[in-house]
Amino acid sequence: MQTQSIHHIYSHLYSAYGPQQWWPADSPFEVILGAVLTQNTRWENVRMALDNVRAAGMLVPAALASLDEAELQALIRPAGFFRQKSATLYRVLDVLVGQCRGSMDIFLAGETSSVRARLLDIKGVGPETADSILLYAGAHPVFVIDAYTRRICSRIGMCAPEAGYAELQHMFMQALPEDVQMYNEYHALLVELAKRCCTKKRPACDACPLQDMCRQLHIPPFA
């Protein structure tokens, strides 16, 4: 039943919105920066920070790593939490530049579980940041859970509002085939749904692509 819902949600969202072609970045390295910078932060703010980094010609691991703290913080300031995030970025860059010669391929090569563990060892990189990097920069098959995913699932009664990261991730990965492209699209479609009409302010709306499905399956908020 839950498995079925997870399949239905995907097909409805895909029909309604089409392929999303995520993540909004031009390179794997930019994915990493975005994944850290978007921690508890709107993407609009992240984009301003990334624009600063790009304009400074710093969208290259070795170049960014060579900046001093004040310079890096000035660039990423619009994304908020700039002291924490600059410290996290230096730790990521230590591994990427120091241990992997700046190569994203080396940085993300290996078994998914061991690459994930390596990422989680970096202070400031938690499960969502690690999984975003794994999926969108490294094409590893992990399903990304975020605040949008949690809000949507809890709205339609698929999980408790306080459901944990691992619990939600397991729910999706158990229901779906291990498919990088699908995990990629699915997460992007959930973000699109959340932004369009599953906002915090508006729990249910007429434009929701899931309303018929919710009614058929007798699940709130449309049941």
Add this chain to the structure above:
DNA sequence: GCCCAGGTGGGTA
């Protein structure tokens, strides 16, 4: 002015 955003880590009971 007040609230909130695509999290994470540290402290306390």
Add this chain to the structure above:
DNA sequence: TACCCACATGGG
């Protein structure tokens, strides 16, 4: 383990 809190900017 289970809460509680700091972290910071920019937009509604």
